[in-house]
Each structure stands twice: as structure tokens, then as C-alpha cells.
Amino acid sequence: MINRQHLIDRFVSYVTVDTESDPESNTTPSTAKQWDLANALAEELKAIGLEDVSIDKNAYIMATLPSNVEHDVPTIGFISHFDTSPDFTGANVKPQFVENYDGKDIVLNKDQNIILSPDYFEDLLLYKGQTLITTDGTTLLGADDKAGITEIVTAMEYLVQHPELKHGKIRVGFTPDEEIGRGAHKFDVEKFGAEWAYTMDGSEIGELEYENFNAAGAVVTVEGKIVHPGYAKGKMVNSMYIATEFINSLPRLETPEHTEGYEGFFHLTDINGEVDSTVLKYIIRDHDKSHFEARKDMMQKLTDELNMQYGRQVVSVEIKDQYFNMKEKVEPVMHIVDIAEEAMKQIGITPNIKAIRGGTDGSQLSYMGLPCPNIFAGGHNFHGRYEYVPVESMIKATEVICKIAELTAKQ
Structure with a gap:
């Protein structure tokens, strides 16, 4: 079982670090403050037991979980980005917790009368009875994509601690500047060395996407x-x-x-x-x-x-x-989507295979030679004050990563 409080604490430690990117900057990363979380992540990956941890001059982070089986298994990867959108401030994020959500309005900020309401955001009703992490109404939350990072790190830690779960070699990659369209620009696909990967950067639980604009x-x-x-x-x-x-x-x-x-x-x-x-x-x-x-x-x-x-x-x-639409690059290797779909089914999630109405690092990476479908990270209402993420969705996403690793080793 995934340690619920440990996952929550990890997520909060990430979102309270300001990593907003800047489209007007010509540097990589586009803001110096992204280094704060990048360096911390590199150290954390070492601390949980991953190998070959590296962080390059552009703040791209890579690490390896070695195979624990003797037979040949394709090397797969999981990728997320640590910057947050410049559309809304990511400074001084103060997460709020709504335990056992009752399906009613959530007061994000009483003084400013900022309300997160299911009358407008109907998806809230999918999570009645669950624990929601919200903003205080004055910033974004940063679940896009610090939820994805939380899930990948937690899954790798779980696999390290549970060697009875068999898997092949797994590569982890964290990137800057995805929110300004540059997340994959300096990603070294050859160095990453995976046959395929998954970005953990989708929204609602069950989302599985291999088409984009x-x-x-x-x-x-x-x-x-x-x-x-x-x-x-x-x-x-x-x-x-x-x-x-x-x-x-x-x-x-x-x-x-x-x-x-x-x-x-x-x-x-x-x-x-x-x-x-x-x-x-x-x-x-x-x-x-x-x-x-x-x-x-x-x-x-x-x-x-x-x-x-x-x-x-x-x-x-x-x-x-x-x-471009990554469908062209993923369809010839559709088994990578099939594995993710089966992983969801095996842990009780109904897959929701749909097209992304936007872009993803996975699109650029697919055209760079790394086929890369997108999997839900659990957050909703990205890039604004109404952003939230259910804790249960993050736990399920973590379980999906572990299950994909297991199923790949059985192929």
C-alpha cells in the first residue's frame, strides 16, 4: 500500500517551492528559481535509492531504477515537469485540505469571497467522500505537474522498498519549462535510453492519451x-x-x-x-x-x-x-498504450482514452524518437486559482506506474 501521508507531505513540499517559468526569458531553465526544486529533486532521487542520478546544466534530471529480473525487459521511462505556468502566480502557494468532500461549495478564500463550486466545476462531484487539496484562492496549486513528479518519485521509492515486485530497468526524467513549450527542447533522448516512456501530466483519473493537437x-x-x-x-x-x-x-x-x-x-x-x-x-x-x-x-x-x-x-x-500529433508515432507501437490501459484495469480504474486538446512534452519526445503517451496525474482546473487534486487520484496514479513496470516485465 502507498503511504498516504508520505505522498501528501511530498506533494506539499514540491508545490510550496515557486517554479514559475517565463516565456520572455532566453535561458534554460527560464527562471533561476526552478533550480531550487530541481536540485532538491536530484538529491531526493539519490536518497530513495535510485542510481545514475544526473542533473545537467539546463536542469534536466535523469535517474535509473535498475532491473531486478534476469530476463531481458525493455527499458521504459516516466517523465514529468517541475515548472508551473506563468498564467497565474505560483509564489507562496498555501495548500488547503478538504477531508471527506461533501459535494458542496468550497470556500477557498473567505476574505476575497473566492468559491470553488460544483455548480461551475462539475467534475468536483466525481470526488465526493475523497480528500481534495486546493489553493487558498490567491495562487495556482502546481499539481500541473508536481502531482506527476510526486507520483513518479513515490512509485520509484515503493519499488525500491518492495523488491518482490518485478520490473525491468526504469528511467526517470524531470524537465523545466514545459509550460512555455520548451520542456522537451533540450531533453537528451539518447542519454535517457528508454524504448518508450509515459508523461504523467494528464488530468482526471483514468485519462490515457496518445493523440494531441x-x-x-x-x-x-x-x-x-x-x-x-x-x-x-x-x-x-x-x-x-x-x-x-x-x-x-x-x-x-x-x-x-x-x-x-x-x-x-x-x-x-x-x-x-x-x-x-x-x-x-x-x-x-x-x-x-x-x-x-x-x-x-x-x-x-x-x-x-x-x-x-x-x-x-x-x-x-x-x-x-x-x-504535431503524436498519434503518428505512437500507433506503430500501440502495445505501449495497451500496457497502460491494462495497468489501469488491473487496479480498478476505467481507462478514459481520449485526445489531448493541447500539447504535451510527449508529442515532441515522440517525434524525437521516444514514443510517449500521457497518463493522468489527477489534477483539475490547471493554471489558476481553482486548481485542485484529489489525494486518491494521486495514489492511483502511483499504483498505475508500479503496475506498468510489472506488466512490462511480464511481456
Whole structure:
């Protein structure tokens, strides 16, 4: 049995260290404070009995649990990230505990009237009777992905302490800067040396994901002409009006707030405009590769049409691919998903195999030669004040890791 209080204490020790990453930084890790937890994790991995513990100049951590069987077993890995999102502050996290949750509103912060309510967050009702760890309403929690780290470290410690559980060689990897899209950028796949791995970075208990969005970013620049407004007739070109035409010409219902499941979208993330020049920033997402390419084509065609309409180049668009659907790399080795699915079933979890409406380090790692499906870590409402994680989900995720190790050794 996993030691419940030990797991809770470990999780709290992680989330109370501020590891927020910074997209404006050019260093790795992007913030110096990520080193605080990274160095502590490296020492902890040594303390629980793992071997070959290393932390490189970019704060990537790797370690080994040696095989305890004599027959050949594929080397597998488990990966999580220790940074937290810059979307909301991760400084001075004060976890709160809700024992035996009754299904009612949870007061996160009485003074500021911040309420975590099942009327809005219906998933809460899945966890009646369980212990929830929440924020105090003023920070995020950091379960994304310190729950994943907690589960991996706890599982490795459990396997060290229970040699009767047979397993092959297991590699552990912890990365910085996942939340700003760089978690896999400097990950040394060859050094890691696993045939496949799993990121412990999903949400609700039972989630198992091997599909994610194809992703691109687009910067649309609209050039206008500024003249004195009193003498502007026939001369002024207001770039903000043309930018509005561009925005309104894209499918209005193909945006994040109107889509779900496998539906893709265009998402306008930023506008910076004046009469003379306006810049629009978009992200483009779709699970289907052909639809993804069609979305990029649509933006280029719209740009060309507006330039034709105005008789000169008033709009330009720069589109850059960001990551791709890992399904293409995982499907040829579907047994790695089957093992995770069977592991869940054997410990009483109903697998929920679904596509990620986002990205994951696993996507980039899969294209770098390390097929890497994603498994639930248990948290909900990531990147904000309403984040929470059920303790029971973290325990189950830990058990899944141990069971995957056992099943791999039996293959």
C-alpha cells in the first residue's frame, strides 16, 4: 500500500517551492528559481535509492531504477515537469485540505469571497467522500505537474522498498519549462535510453492519451497610413479596421469557446493596434493533419484576398509550426498504450482514452524518437486559482506506474 501521508507531505513540499517559468526569458531553465526544486529533486532521487542520478546544466534530471529480473525487459521511462505556468502566480502557494468532500461549495478564500463550486466545476462531484487539496484562492496549486513528479518519485521509492515486485530497468526524467513549450527542447533522448516512456501530466483519473493537437502560431501584421484626421479623406488607412475585417472573416464558431473533442480552432491571443500598424497573434490547432494544413492555408488566402481588395500589400502573415500529433508515432507501437490501459484495469480504474486538446512534452519526445503517451496525474482546473487534486487520484496514479513496470516485465 502507498503511504498516504508520505505522498501528501511530498506533494506539499514540491508545490510550496515557486517554479514559475517565463516565456520572455532566453535561458534554460527560464527562471533561476526552478533550480531550487530541481536540485532538491536530484538529491531526493539519490536518497530513495535510485542510481545514475544526473542533473545537467539546463536542469534536466535523469535517474535509473535498475532491473531486478534476469530476463531481458525493455527499458521504459516516466517523465514529468517541475515548472508551473506563468498564467497565474505560483509564489507562496498555501495548500488547503478538504477531508471527506461533501459535494458542496468550497470556500477557498473567505476574505476575497473566492468559491470553488460544483455548480461551475462539475467534475468536483466525481470526488465526493475523497480528500481534495486546493489553493487558498490567491495562487495556482502546481499539481500541473508536481502531482506527476510526486507520483513518479513515490512509485520509484515503493519499488525500491518492495523488491518482490518485478520490473525491468526504469528511467526517470524531470524537465523545466514545459509550460512555455520548451520542456522537451533540450531533453537528451539518447542519454535517457528508454524504448518508450509515459508523461504523467494528464488530468482526471483514468485519462490515457496518445493523440494531441497539431499546432502552429501565426502573426498577422496589418499596415495602415496615418495622416491628420482633419485632412484624412482618401488618404488615411486605419490598420485596426482592416485587422477587424481579418478577424471577422475567419469562422466565428471555430474558436476555443465553441469547440470540443476533435474540433480544431483559430484562437486570437493578442491584439496590439494603432492606426498605422496592428499586429494580431493567433494559435492554430487541429488533430487532423489535413484540416490543420487547411487552416493555415485559409489564413494565407484571407491575407491574399485583403491585399487584392486594397490593391497593395496591407496584410502579411507569418505562420510557424509548433508541434504535431503524436498519434503518428505512437500507433506503430500501440502495445505501449495497451500496457497502460491494462495497468489501469488491473487496479480498478476505467481507462478514459481520449485526445489531448493541447500539447504535451510527449508529442515532441515522440517525434524525437521516444514514443510517449500521457497518463493522468489527477489534477483539475490547471493554471489558476481553482486548481485542485484529489489525494486518491494521486495514489492511483502511483499504483498505475508500479503496475506498468510489472506488466512490462511480464511481456
